Amino acid sequence: MIKLYGYGGKILRVNLSNGKIFTQPTEKYARRFIGGRGINTWIMFDEVGPEVNPLDPENLLIYGVGALVGTLAPFACRVSIETKNAFNGGVGSSNCGGHFGPELKFAGFDNVVIYGRAEKPVYLWMHDGEAELKDASSIWGKTTWETEKILRDDLGDEEIRVSCIGPAGENLVRSACIMTDRAKAAGGSGVGQIMGAKKLKALAARGSRSIEIAKPEEFIEAVDEARKKIESAPDTTIYRDVGYYGAESRSDSKPWEAGFRPVRNGQDDYWDPEKIKKVSAEVMERYRKKMLACFSCPVSCMPWMEVKNGPYKIKGEGWWNNSSNSYCTRVDCTNPEVALKSHLLANQLGLDGDNAANIIAWAFECYERGLLTKKDTEGLELKWGDHNVVLKMLEKLAYRDGIGDFLADGVKIVSEKLGHGSEAFALHIKGQDTLDGIRISKGWAFGIVTAPCAGRHLRGAVHSLRPEEFLSYDGVPKRVFLQEQFKAILDMTGICLYNHGILSWETNYADKNAAELVAKLTSSATGMDLSADKFMRIGRQIHNIEKAFNTRYAGFTPKDDYPPQRYWNEPVKSGPYKGERIDHEKWEEMLDEYYELHGWNKQTSWQSNQCLEEISLADVANRLEKYGKLKTF
Numbered sequence: 001m002i003k004l005y006g007y008g009g010k011i012l013r014v015n016l017s018n019g020k021i022f023t024q025p026t027e028k029y030a031r032r033f034i035g036g037r038g039i040n041t042w043i044m045f046d047e048v049g050p051e052v053n054p055l056d057p058e059n060l061l062i063y064g065v066g067a068l069v070g071t072l073a074p075f076a077c078r079v080s081i082e083t084k085n086a087f088n089g090g091v092g093s094s095n096c097g098g099h100f101g102p103e104l105k106f107a108g109f110d111n112v113v114i115y116g117r118a119e120k121p122v123y124l125w126m127h128d129g130e131a132e133l134k135d136a137s138s139i140w141g142k143t144t145w146e147t148e149k150i151l152r153d154d155l156g157d158e159e160i161r162v163s164c165i166g167p168a169g170e171n172l173v174r175s176a177c178i179m180t181d182r183a184k185a186a187g188g189s190g191v192g193q194i195m196g197a198k199k200l201k202a203l204a205a206r207g208s209r210s211i212e213i214a215k216p217e218e219f220i221e222a223v224d225e226a227r228k229k230i231e232s233a234p235d236t237t238i239y240r241d242v243g244y245y246g247a248e249s250r251s252d253s254k255p256w257e258a259g260f261r262p263v264r265n266g267q268d269d270y271w272d273p274e275k276i277k278k279v280s281a282e283v284m285e286r287y288r289k290k291m292l293a294c295f296s297c298p299v300s301c302m303p304w305m306e307v308k309n310g311p312y313k314i315k316g317e318g319w320w321n322n323s324s325n326s327y328c329t330r331v332d333c334t335n336p337e338v339a340l341k342s343h344l345l346a347n348q349l350g351l352d353g354d355n356a357a358n359i360i361a362w363a364f365e366c367y368e369r370g371l372l373t374k375k376d377t378e379g380l381e382l383k384w385g386d387h388n389v390v391l392k393m394l395e396k397l398a399y400r401d402g403i404g405d406f407l408a409d410g411v412k413i414v415s416e417k418l419g420h421g422s423e424a425f426a427l428h429i430k431g432q433d434t435l436d437g438i439r440i441s442k443g444w445a446f447g448i449v450t451a452p453c454a455g456r457h458l459r460g461a462v463h464s465l466r467p468e469e470f471l472s473y474d475g476v477p478k479r480v481f482l483q484e485q486f487k488a489i490l491d492m493t494g495i496c497l498y499n500h501g502i503l504s505w506e507t508n509y510a511d512k513n514a515a516e517l518v519a520k521l522t523s524s525a526t527g528m529d530l531s532a533d534k535f536m537r538i539g540r541q542i543h544n545i546e547k548a549f550n551t552r553y554a555g556f557t558p559k560d561d562y563p564p565q566r567y568w569n570e571p572v573k574s575g576p577y578k579g580e581r582i583d584h585e586k587w588e589e590m591l592d593e594y595y596e597l598h599g600w601n602k603q604t605s606w607q608s609n610q611c612l613e614e615i616s617l618a619d620v621a622n623r624l625e626k627y628g629k630l631k632t633f
Contacts, residue, residue: 004030005214006067006525008105011039012131014124016198017057017116021131026110031528035067037093037491038542039111040082044091045545045620050553050627054084054092054190055172055197057117063104063163063203066494069295070105070211071219073521074226075499077101077295079163079180080491085454086174086190087410088431090554091546093453094191097294097496098181103161106207118199123151123164126205136201140170143348144179145316151204164202165192166350168398172196174410175355175397175433179347183302183317184294187352188432188456190410214527222520229517230298230499242281243291243303244498245319251280255321257576258463258470259440261329264384265361266427266566269437270575271329278334279324287340292317294496301498305340312341319343325435326357331364331390338387342394349398354435358427359407359414360393371420378402427564429455430556439567440577441470446590447480450561452546458497460484462510471577473586477594482510488539489515493522541615544598544607548620551606551629558605561591606631 007030010023029039040062052058061083068076079101085092104112108129121136139147148162161181168176169192176192177185186192213219230236238247248255255261256276259269277283287307293300306315319340326346327339346353366372367382374381380389380403396404407414411433415426427434429448434455438445447461462479464470490497495518515532523530550556562568563582571581595602599611608631612621624630 002527003214005212005527006071007035008065008070008108008110008209008211010109010129011111011113012109012126013113013115014131014133015116016114016118016122016133016200019133021133023109030067030110030526033542034492034522034528034538035110036064036069036078036494037080037082037095037488038064038538040064040080041093041542041545041549043111043113044082044084045549045623048084052084054086054089054194057198058115059084059194061114061191061194061198061200063112063114065101065105065110067492067522068525069494070102071213071525072223072296073493073495073525074223074230074296074298075496076494077297078491078494078496079104079186081178081186081191083189083191083194084553085432086193087412087428087433088454088554090430090454090550090556091452092189092191092194093546094178094186094188095458095491096178096180096184096186097297098161098184099295100161100163100180100184100203100205101494102295103205103207105211106209107205108207108209112203114198114200117197121199121201123202123204124200125155126203126207128207128209139201141167143167144350145182145348147202148182151202155204155206157206160204160206162202162204164350165195165200166348166398168192168350169196170201171398171400171408173351173397173400173408175352175359175408176350177352179350183347185347185352187354189453192350192352213525215524219521219524222517222524226517226521227298236299239299239301240291242285243288243319244301245284245303245321245324246281246288248321249281249284249324251277251282253281259437259572259577259580260321260444261325262427262437263329264332265330265365265425266437266564267365267425268573268575269439270572270577275332275334279328279336279339283336284319284340287336288319297496305344307337307340310337312337314341314344316344316347318347322354322435326353327390330357330361332384333387333390334385335387338391342387342390345391345394349394351394351398355410355433356394356397358433358435359411360390360397362411362415362422362426363393363403363407365425366418366422371418371422372403376403376406424565424569427566429564430554430560432456434564437567438563439572439582440580442473442582443470443476443479445563445567445582446476446594447483449563450480450594451484452543452550459487471580473583473590477590477597479510481594481597482536484543485536485539486510486515488542489518489535492538492542493518537615541617544612544615544617545620547598547600548607548612548624548629552624552627556605558591558603561605562587601631604631608632
């Protein structure tokens with residue numbers, strides 16, 4: 001067998017219940033599923049039984065570093081985290097950039113499979129082929145920022161990279177995330193809650209091992225080709241200068257009108273232009289001091305922000321479009337300093353800002369409707385635009401304090417507990433709190449709703465800034481079908497989706513030329529023979545394994561591929577797209593077309609033996625047949 005290059009070489013397995021740690025060769029999985037999310041997904045499907053609940057010790061929490069991470073491949077920095085979704089028991093999947101992934105690989109590990117539950121808080125220390133569990137009692141209760149500093153001080157190395165949970169994860173809040181490098185959030189799926197249930201506070205990595213490349217000359221040629229595309233891309237310079245939010249969120253930019261940012265818990269998808277001006281890119285520039293980059297990123301879109309004076313004095317990395325969704329439009333807040341403070345506070349507390357803001361906005365609407373009172377909120381008045389209340393609610397949520405304890409299980413469960421019609425404006429997909437407005441851009445909507453990991457926009461969502469395209473249903477299923485495969489390629493290799501210049505953004509991300517370039521980078525780095533078509537096929541395999549996981553464990557049907565009730569039934573109330581809504585009949589037609597593209601049954605959405613064998617997943621078909629979850633035609 002030809003030697004496999006480009007990897008750390010080992011998969012680390014850690015049993016928290018008995019402290020046992022061992023390794024196995026990455027090669028066992030890499031030739032079939034490449035790396036990162038690909039390997040993680042197969043291990044989850046192969047090893048987790050249907051009887052396992054998300055918070056059970058038997059559930060797995062898996063870190064997977066992309067195959068190109070740690071090399072010179074541009075934008076290759078990302079880590080995938082897979083588990084059983086805390087919101088619904090189906091696919092739990094998250095992803096983040098930064099520097100932890102490369103450091104983990106330099107330490108000799110491509111994946112870390114964590115199972116069991118520690119008796120007392122621990123953290124996992126990995127360094128140059130070695131791994132050990134260490135007592136974390138002294139850092140249990142600390143914020144993510146404090147945790148990173150303490151571990152670096154205790155271990156005596158400022159270059160250590162840390163991935164950890166904050167108080168939210170320790171307190172088993174479903175909207176808890178895992179924070180890496182203080183600012184990179186692996187959000188959604190309740191991954192922070194699951195890490196907290198395992199009594200695992202952090203993973204720390206430091207390594208000095210090199211990554212061996214199979215065909216150095218060919219690899220450098222591919223790297224040079226990618227860098228030339230990046231430098232010639234029209235948006236590279238602006239992203240370097242002002243970051244992602246700066247490029248996309250100027251007061252007169254189209255994204256504000258495209259409905260991505262739901263207003264007042266999605267009551268509308270259009271925000272008053274006078275309010276936009278108060279938190280637009282032009283305003284946020286006042287607080288941006290410099291731009292930072294993840295590992296191997298030649299663009300640098302991470303802003304370092306600082307509020308120098310006043311009650312919201314703070315500094316730290318990050319401010320994104322998601323941030324303005326969460327702390328501006330969703331709660332109708334126009335104070336830029338408190339919005340920035342909210343974003344950075346959520347990072348410290350280990351809260352997924354998307355999910356946390358969703359449940360807080362739902363509580364605001366319940367208060368507006370009289371379904372929650374000052375007695376329920378312990379005197380807090382949940383009034384739209386009251387930024388100080390948003391800050392207090394974030395802390396209450398993270399510490400399960402008072403009303404925060406009630407809200408901590410996510411909007412689906414909490415709305416069912418409260419009742420009184422509050423379910424109708426609880427914004428979730430497959431039980432997972434969701435961030436985006438989806439009534440206007442149909443490709444964005446369809447990709448978010450059908451995503452196996454539920455309600456996340458970076459898995460299959462497609463969008464064009466031309467209104468005649470983003471309002472249209474035509475061609476959406478095919479574009480989503482291709483995009484979900486291409487995103488799997490990126491997650492297997494660890495390349496960031498926002499890789500300006502490598503992707504063809506004008507063709508809705510998924511592009512054969514881009515896939516061919518990633519295949520060229522991966523082939524020359526690892527020694528595997530990959531083409532764009534082969535890679536897309538593996539991407540389709542990964543998506544189908546996730547689909548099978550959801551069918552087997554979560555019991556999803558076509559009804560779980562419908563938008564939230566509010567977005568399904570209520571039109572946009574104002575702005576240039578007033579009256580726009582999701583057409584029920586056309587949505588059904590899109591689902592039929594999408595299922596047909598995959599070869600899934602239109603009535604049940606189940607996979608068939610034929611469609612799985614066609615993409616070399618007979619072993620998956622056999623599992624589904626065993627559990628009576630395979631459709632025959």
